[in-house]
Amino acid sequence: MNTISETRQKSLLYLENVSVSFDGFKALNSLSFVVEPGELRAIIGPNGAGKTTMMDIITGKTRPDTGTVLFEDTIDLTRQDEADIAQLGIGRKFQKPTVFESHTVWDNLELALNRSRGVFATLFYTLSPEDKARIEEILETIRMIHRKDEYAANLSHGQKQWLEIGMLLAQEPKLLLVDEPVAGMTDAETAETAVLLKEIAKTRSVVVVEHDMGFIRELGVKVTCLAEGSVLAEGSIDFVSNDPKVIENYLGR
Amino acid sequence: MISGFVFRALEGRIVAAVGILLAIGILVPALNLLTPPDSALHIPTYVMSLFGKYLCYALLALALDLVWGYCGILSLGHGAFFALGGYAMGMYLMRQIGSRGVYGNPILPDFMVFLNWKELPWFWYGFDWFVFAMVMVLVVPGLLAFVFGWFAFRSRVNGVYLSIITQAMTYALLLAFFRNDMGFGGNNGLTDFKDILGFSVQADGTRAVLFFMSALMLSLCLILASAIVRSKFGKVLVGVRDAESRVRFLGFRVENIKLFTFVVSAMMAGIAGALFVPQVGIINPGEFAPANSIEVVVWTAVGGRGTLIGPIIGAILVNGGKSFFTGAFPEIWLFALGGLFIAVTLFLPKGIVGTIQHGFKARKALKAAAEAEKGRGGTETVAQAQAAE
Numbered sequence: 001m002n003t004i005s006e007t008r009q010k011s012l013l014y015l016e017n018v019s020v021s022f023d024g025f026k027a028l029n030s031l032s033f034v035v036e037p038g039e040l041r042a043i044i045g046p047n048g049a050g051k052t053t054m055m056d057i058i059t060g061k062t063r064p065d066t067g068t069v070l071f072e073d074t075i076d077l078t079r080q081d082e083a084d085i086a087q088l089g090i091g092r093k094f095q096k097p098t099v100f101e102s103h104t105v106w107d108n109l110e111l112a113l114n115r116s117r118g119v120f121a122t123l124f125y126t127l128s129p130e131d132k133a134r135i136e137e138i139l140e141t142i143r144m145i146h147r148k149d150e151y152a153a154n155l156s157h158g159q160k161q162w163l164e165i166g167m168l169l170a171q172e173p174k175l176l177l178v179d180e181p182v183a184g185m186t187d188a189e190t191a192e193t194a195v196l197l198k199e200i201a202k203t204r205s206v207v208v209v210e211h212d213m214g215f216i217r218e219l220g221v222k223v224t225c226l227a228e229g230s231v232l233a234e235g236s237i238d239f240v241s242n243d244p245k246v247i248e249n250y251l252g253r
Numbered sequence: 254m255i256s257g258f259v260f261r262a263l264e265g266r267i268v269a270a271v272g273i274l275l276a277i278g279i280l281v282p283a284l285n286l287l288t289p290p291d292s293a294l295h296i297p298t299y300v301m302s303l304f305g306k307y308l309c310y311a312l313l314a315l316a317l318d319l320v321w322g323y324c325g326i327l328s329l330g331h332g333a334f335f336a337l338g339g340y341a342m343g344m345y346l347m348r349q350i351g352s353r354g355v356y357g358n359p360i361l362p363d364f365m366v367f368l369n370w371k372e373l374p375w376f377w378y379g380f381d382w383f384v385f386a387m388v389m390v391l392v393v394p395g396l397l398a399f400v401f402g403w404f405a406f407r408s409r410v411n412g413v414y415l416s417i418i419t420q421a422m423t424y425a426l427l428l429a430f431f432r433n434d435m436g437f438g439g440n441n442g443l444t445d446f447k448d449i450l451g452f453s454v455q456a457d458g459t460r461a462v463l464f465f466m467s468a469l470m471l472s473l474c475l476i477l478a479s480a481i482v483r484s485k486f487g488k489v490l491v492g493v494r495d496a497e498s499r500v501r502f503l504g505f506r507v508e509n510i511k512l513f514t515f516v517v518s519a520m521m522a523g524i525a526g527a528l529f530v531p532q533v534g535i536i537n538p539g540e541f542a543p544a545n546s547i548e549v550v551v552w553t554a555v556g557g558r559g560t561l562i563g564p565i566i567g568a569i570l571v572n573g574g575k576s577f578f579t580g581a582f583p584e585i586w587l588f589a590l591g592g593l594f595i596a597v598t599l600f601l602p603k604g605i606v607g608t609i610q611h612g613f614k615a616r617k618a619l620k621a622a623a624e625a626e627k628g629r630g631g632t633e634t635v636a637q638a639q640a641a642e
């Protein structure tokens with residue numbers, strides 16, 4: 001009991017015994033999972049393990065059947081909707097890159113910027129010098145300054161992934177959930193993305209879901225392996241990848 | 254802040270469109286009033302009122318485009334907002350008849366006397382006062398849109414389901430307004446209008462002013478729509494249309510965004526209806542017919558949804574065609590309309606204006622490519638021109 005309350009004291013994100021089923025199929029099966037403030041965490045696991053479903057639960061897209069989901073120890077995320085949760089400071093990158101294709105790179109970032117999001121605030125919004133500087137700074141970070149006027153529809157797959165990460169930065173979240181950021185990227189892009197995520201994780205917590213073991217190795221952080229909706233193993237990449245259960249369920253396949 | 258909002262709206266194409274609309278709004282009445290009837294330049298009053306009707310339809314199409322073209326809400330019930338605005342105006346016009354009706358009752362409109370009603374129903378109070386009636390032109394459609402949208406958007410009804418319930422909404426109103434005991438004149442509706450603000454609705458001068466007002470209101474709503482679309486809010490709207498869940502996960506309240514746009518659009522439709530009624534001289538429940546709302550979708554699609562000028566052009570062209578066809582070959586109009594819709598969907602999915610814009614950008618891209626080939630380093634512009642498509 002004591003240990004649990006201690007973990008709860010300092011956790012940024014706290015999931016305990018979370019279960020959810022779709023038509024009788026248990027996508028998450030009493031999953032427990034904790035993220036510390038400032039932590040960069042990698043999640044691996046076979047297809048259908050429930051990785052994306054876990055993100056759906058955290059961001060309010062899916063409601064768990066049972067279990068506890070707390071943000072900053074006190075806020076019950078199961079009672080909030082997507083917009084509330086985003087405003088609390090949880091940003092999310094989708095598995096399939098989702099940017100606003102008919103807007104320019106710049107506009108995509110402007111929309112994501114952490115400013116008042118009400119109807120009238122946006123109607124009468126004018127770009128302030130600070131906001132301009134902030135967008136330019138993000139463009140530098142995601143290395144897209146030269147493409148700022150390009151329509152997002154014309155970006156390559158990898159660039160869309162980066163733009164979406166940039167949008168999350170603009171949102172200034174405390175916790176960033178990143179679903180398969182390097183899927184479809186070249187090796188060079190993958191390596192750059194690892195550097196970028198490590199950079200981002202210096203100022204906030206990041207949870208990355210990825211299948212690419214090389215990428216996970218490059219991140220060099222604590223790894224959680226999910227399978228069939230619950231945690232199979234947790235620890236360093238070497239520890240997890242030598243776990244017989246992980247080999248049997250995931251790596252060996 | 255506000256000035257920035259308005260200033261943004263006044264982009265080249267919009268200024269040009271407003272200029273043309275206002276020029277038409279002045280020129281047509283001038284040709285009607287100032288030229289003798291036998292002059293080649295004379296525009297007869299019935300033609301002016303016919304064009305005035307097209308302008309009202311154009312405003313209705315613009316209203317629909319705001320929710321459909323920019324926010325992705327395919328409303329198949331915008332005719333209801335138009336009709337409600339029309340009824341509000343019709344009620345004012347009925348009260349202006351006073352004791353000049355067939356039964357000579359100074360308070361009750363003829364149909365109420367006919368139904369043996371003894372006193373004016375409460376919801377008719379105030380409609381003898383022009384300002385009140387004009388406020389109702391906005392409030393009644395706006396309120397319906399608010400209540401409808403509140404439930405629909407909060408429970409995240411989307412796509413086809415939303416379209417179907419908007420049809421159901423206008424159909425329910427059609428049935429309700431057909432009933433005599435609703436107090437809106439049953440299937441005859443409201444007609445036999447005499448005066449508006451003390452001027453005869455039949456008089457050329459009044460018709461001229463109504464025509465000008467139609468052009469003016471269309472221009473103002475075009476500027477408002479442009480200001481909305483070009484603001485950050487407008488960018489969010491397009492975001493909702495293209496990737497609704499992304500907008501939610503960025504922390505925007507999508508239901509409020511949709512609700513605001515839907516209400517503004519319904520009010521525009523109400524204004525259109527209010528200007529329509531005195532120019533055609535009648536409002537009846539037929540305006541709620543589901544097919545009417547679907548026609549608005551056709552106009553908008555033909556002109557080009559997601560462009561502000563497109564729906565205006567579409568509404569005027571299709572209705573001009575309708576007037577011609579129903580005069581010349583009344584049997585085939587519906588087939589022509591259906592065929593037009595299919596042709597546009599298949600061959601011009603962006604509509605007339607959308608296709609022209611697309612072609613214009615493609616030409617720019619071609620030019621840029623030619624420049625680049627000549628080795629003048631136009632690669633950046635090629636990319637930009639392609640991007641702009």
Ligand SMILES: Nc1ncnc2c1ncn2[C@@H]1O[C@H](COP(=O)(O)OP(=O)(O)OP(=O)(O)O)[C@@H](O)[C@H]1O
Nearest residue numbers: 022023027045046047048049050051052053054095
């Ligand atoms: N909304 C839903 N309705 C029905 N079943 C769902 C839904 N969402 C997820 N599932 C099912 O839950 C299981 C877990 O899916 P999830 O997307 O979380 O897996 P994942 O670990 O992200 O897999 P991948 O590596 O392929 O992305 C899958 O079997 C999936 O089919």
Ligand SMILES: [Mg+2]
Nearest residue numbers: 051052053095
């Ligand atoms: Mg997944």
